[in-house]
Amino acid sequence: xSSRERILGRVRRALADVPRDDTPYExxxxxxYLREHGQRSVEETVELLAENLADYRAIVxxxxxxxxxxxxAGLLADRGARSLLVPAGLDERWPAATEVPxxxxxxxxxxxxxxxxxxxxxxxxxxxxxTGTIVLDGGPDQGRxxxxxxxxxxxxxxxxxxxxxxxxxxxxxxxxxxxxxxWISGPSATSDIELDRVEGVHGPRTLExxxxxxxxxxxxxxxxxxGSR
Amino acid sequence: MSxxxxxxxxxxxxxxxxxxxxxLRGNLRHATHTIRAKREKAVAEVADWAQLREAGRRIKxxxxxxxxxxxxxxxxxxxxxxxxxxxxxxxxxxxxIVTDLVKATGESExxxxxxxxTQEIGLNEALEAEGIRAYETDLAELIVQLGKDRxxxxxxxxxxxxxxxxxxxxxxxxxxxxRPAPDGLxxxxxxxxxxxxxxxxxxxxxxxxxxxxxxxxxxxxxxLVVVESEGNGRMCLTLPETLISVxxxxxxVPTWRDLxxxxxxxxxxxxxxxxxxxxxxxxxTTDGDGPRxxxxxLLDNGRTDTLADEVGRQALRCxxxxxxxxxxxxxxxxxxxxxxxxxPGPIGAILSPQLRGTASEIDASLPxxxxxxxxxxxxxxxxxxxxxxxxxxxxxxxxGGPVTRAGNKVVLKPAKGHAxxxxxxxxxxxxxxxxxxxRTGQRLASRTxxxxxxxxxxxxxxxxxxxxxxxxxxxxxxxxxxxTHGGKDGAK
Ligand code: SF4
Numbered sequence: 145x146s147s148r149e150r151i152l153g154r155v156r157r158a159l160a161d162v163p164r165d166d167t168p169y170e171x172x173x174x175x176x177y178l179r180e181h182g183q184r185s186v187e188e189t190v191e192l193l194a195e196n197l198a199d200y201r202a203i204v205x206x207x208x209x210x211x212x213x214x215x216x217a218g219l220l221a222d223r224g225a226r227s228l229l230v231p232a233g234l235d236e237r238w239p240a241a242t243e244v245p246x247x248x249x250x251x252x253x254x255x256x257x258x259x260x261x262x263x264x265x266x267x268x269x270x271x272x273x274x275t276g277t278i279v280l281d282g283g284p285d286q287g288r289x290x291x292x293x294x295x296x297x298x299x300x301x302x303x304x305x306x307x308x309x310x311x312x313x314x315x316x317x318x319x320x321x322x323x324x325x326x327w328i329s330g331p332s333a334t335s336d337i338e339l340d341r342v343e344g345v346h347g348p349r350t351l352e353x354x355x356x357x358x359x360x361x362x363x364x365x366x367x368x369x370x371g372s373r
Numbered sequence: 374m375s376x377x378x379x380x381x382x383x384x385x386x387x388x389x390x391x392x393x394x395x396x397l398r399g400n401l402r403h404a405t406h407t408i409r410a411k412r413e414k415a416v417a418e419v420a421d422w423a424q425l426r427e428a429g430r431r432i433k434x435x436x437x438x439x440x441x442x443x444x445x446x447x448x449x450x451x452x453x454x455x456x457x458x459x460x461x462x463x464x465x466x467x468x469x470i471v472t473d474l475v476k477a478t479g480e481s482e483x484x485x486x487x488x489x490x491t492q493e494i495g496l497n498e499a500l501e502a503e504g505i506r507a508y509e510t511d512l513a514e515l516i517v518q519l520g521k522d523r524x525x526x527x528x529x530x531x532x533x534x535x536x537x538x539x540x541x542x543x544x545x546x547x548x549x550x551x552r553p554a555p556d557g558l559x560x561x562x563x564x565x566x567x568x569x570x571x572x573x574x575x576x577x578x579x580x581x582x583x584x585x586x587x588x589x590x591x592x593x594x595x596x597l598v599v600v601e602s603e604g605n606g607r608m609c610l611t612l613p614e615t616l617i618s619v620x621x622x623x624x625x626v627p628t629w630r631d632l633x634x635x636x637x638x639x640x641x642x643x644x645x646x647x648x649x650x651x652x653x654x655x656x657x658t659t660d661g662d663g664p665r666x667x668x669x670x671l672l673d674n675g676r677t678d679t680l681a682d683e684v685g686r687q688a689l690r691c692x693x694x695x696x697x698x699x700x701x702x703x704x705x706x707x708x709x710x711x712x713x714x715x716x717p718g719p720i721g722a723i724l725s726p727q728l729r730g731t732a733s734e735i736d737a738s739l740p741x742x743x744x745x746x747x748x749x750x751x752x753x754x755x756x757x758x759x760x761x762x763x764x765x766x767x768x769x770x771x772x773g774g775p776v777t778r779a780g781n782k783v784v785l786k787p788a789k790g791h792a793x794x795x796x797x798x799x800x801x802x803x804x805x806x807x808x809x810x811x812r813t814g815q816r817l818a819s820r821t822x823x824x825x826x827x828x829x830x831x832x833x834x835x836x837x838x839x840x841x842x843x844x845x846x847x848x849x850x851x852x853x854x855x856x857t858h859g860g861k862d863g864a865k
Contacts, residue, residue, distance in 0.1 A: 146460070147460040147461060147466060148460040150460075150462055150780065151444070151460050151462060151622065151671070151673045151677060152441050152444065152445070153780070154673065154677035154678075154681075154777075154780040155441045155444065155622075155677050155680060156441050157681070157777075157780070158677050158678075158680040158681035159438060159439075159441070159680065161683055162438045162439075166439070167435070169435060169439075169627050169628075172431055172432075172434075172435035173428055173431045173432050173435065173631075174424070174427065174428060174431065175428065176421075176424050176428075177421040177424035177428055177634070178419075178421045178424075181418075181419055181420060181421070196647065200647075200650070251661040254578075255577070255578040255579075255612050256578050259574070272648075274647065275647040275648035276647060276648065277648050282659065282662055288611075288662040288663070289607065289611045289653075289662055289663055290612060290663075293604060293607050293608065293611065294612075312633050312636050312637050312648075313633040316629065316630060316632055316633050316636075317630075321591065321594040321596045321629045321654065321656055322454070322594070322656050323659070324611075324653070324654065324655045324656070324659050324662055324663055325652075325653070325654040325655075326607065326651065326652070326653055327648070327652035327653075328650065328651060329646070329647070329649065329651075330650050331650065332603055332604040332650055332651070333602050333603070333650050334566055334602055334603045335602070335644060336511075336512040336513040336516070336529055336531060337512070337536050337539055337562040337565055337566070338403065338404065338535060338536055338562065339403075339404050339407045339408060339529070340562040342562045342563050342566040344566070344570070345512060345566050345569065345570055345602075345603040345605065346510075346570060346573065346574070346577070346603050346604035346605045346607070347603070347604025347607060347650070347651065348604075
């Protein structure tokens with residue numbers, strides 16, 4: 145008998161007490177938990193995202209689409225970046241204002257090559273306000289998982305408000321499980337030494353999130369909305 | 374399960390040693406109290422915690438009740454997505470499968486993501502015996518590995534080490550394993566983390582084989598999920614050419630949507646964060662992104678035996694968040710090593726004796742490693758009634774009865790009266806001799822009244838039937854202790 149049959153046989157014998165007409169999955173689980181915690185306007189949701197990202201030590205910027213290229217150029221200049229990795233499908237306008245030499249995301253580039261890259265610029269698939277999380281799904285404007293992992297500096301652009309959701313349930317709905325996903329909440333961190341949080345162990349030590357607001361009327365605000373949590 | 378930690382004495386003896394170790398207790402107290410307070414805040418942020426907890430319980434219970442179906446489904450989905458599925462009845466078989474897979478790649482080293490399942494089966498030792506070196510890449514696991522130590526906590530395996538000890542271990546041992554620690558390394562957490570970053574980076578960049586576990590696997594899609602903080606997980610899951618994941622069969626959830634429950638409850642229960650820094654999900658292999666070859670090893674190793682116990686089965690709901698360890702007064706005093714297993718604390722006290730059986734002295738004593746205060750049940754995000762299972766297992770040890778071992782129904786003989794009495798009394802005496810353990814228990818007394826035995830449960834039942842239990846002092850125990858011992862115990 146194969147181990148597969150043996151294990152499945154053991155499982156079936158172990159469950160001899162379970163009636164055959166046991167409650168089906170659809171009825172077995174009450175979904176009376178919340179889809180979203182609290183009532184927020186779109187602007188409040190974006191504000192909460194910014195706040196929670198910052199709470200986990202991501203550096204948060206907000207700007208209009210027109211201001212994005214110069215903002216990105218400025219971030220790279222501030223850091224003294226000498227190389228910039230961009231995924232093949234990234235909006236060409238985003239890095240248009242920077243002179244920093246470009247590195248392409250190639251399938252055959254080695255981990256050592258990536259280790260020599262200073263900064264990486266990507267888009268994201270969705271951002272979750274309640275947890276301060278950005279999710280990458282490997283789309284053409286986000287690239288392979290490793291490009292946002294090995295370089296030490298990651299700039300991630302979130303399109304506001306389209307890509308912002310409130311909660312984890314709303315994010316899962318939008319994501320495709322067939323794609324490899326990376327959920328990022330703040331930069332890499334450890335709490336293994338006396339539970340003191342230290343940022344930056346293996347992933348990028350600096351995470352900058354740029355919230356690009358396409359709405360003409362968008363205010364740039366950093367005040368914390370009342371009762372948002 | 375691959376046996377207990379070598380030469381481990383039964384719980385009361387091991388715990389007795391541990392409580393005398395001042396450094397260990399200081400380290401533990403600091404850590405568990407810090408994380409406990411943070412967790413309460415993180416949980417209070419979500420108004421629907423009770424509903425999420427109930428949904429988590431039901432998803433897991435439903436899955437367990439139909440585990441055969443979901444196992445077949447996950448196998449089919451992983452295979453369709455380009456992965457290969459293996460089945461391992463026990464630790465030996467799992468180790469053999471992984472060893473053969475690594476050998477087939479021609480490599481002699483692997484990088485590892487922290488995984489309870491691979492610790493449980495002793496994978497590192499099995500690989501070592503075949504000439505394959507396994508590098509632990511989680512910072513805490515690295516500390517344990519370099520220190521030739523054993524893990525003492527599910528989430529923070531090096532919780533028993535303070536920064537000075539960690540510095541010494543790094544300075545002394547890193548050069549044996551690769552890049553040495555920088556000269557003049559101090560004990561600041563930032564410097565220690567940097568030393569680990571540099572030491573491990575060279576291993577990540579050259580690694581061809583990664584080994585992991587998984588926090589969840591989704592039956593409908595074949596997706597695996599790893600939740601972590603440091604990025605070492607992402608390194609191991611995406612840079613190597615071959616990825617081998619060893620996953621307990623109880624880790625299944627039926628649907629993608631079910632993750633919405635656990636991705637909310639797990640981070641808050643374990644690291645007390647809204648969300649852990651990194652979560653990776655993958656479904657088989659993806660062209661041009663990540664490993665080209667993916668193997669999933671489905672591990673039984675006592676889980677089907679646990680499933681056969683209608684009361685004990687609920688232990689398989691565990692999502693290894695470690696919240697129950699951090700609130701347990703007995704764990705806080707005794708430390709994780711006393712449990713003689715990779716699963717310490719309250720969950721270890723019910724899981725290990727079920728996975729391994731109660732034949733050894735330590736496994737027979739584990740159901741007594743508790744004051745039954747009920748705090749573990751209160752914090753558990755999947756509502757495992759740990760006290761209920763503890764009492765149930767005590768009865769099994771003492772009165773015997775039908776159990777399933779290695780898939781066969783056997784009838785356990787009752788423990789001999791005398792031995793049983795001794796075991797119960799030793800545990801009781803231990804608890805009474807350690808006011809910290811009792812104090813926390815008493816604070817929770819009103820909330821947990823239903824667990825309070827009038828007679829000693831388990832082996833103590835016959836004994837207490839004819840004798841009076843030591844009366845609970847009118848004066849709170851801690852005050853009495855303060856008065857009579859002048860607080861010299863050091864347990865504040
Ligand atoms: S038993 Fe519950 S509280 Fe303890 S580790 Fe498992 S899920 Fe967490």
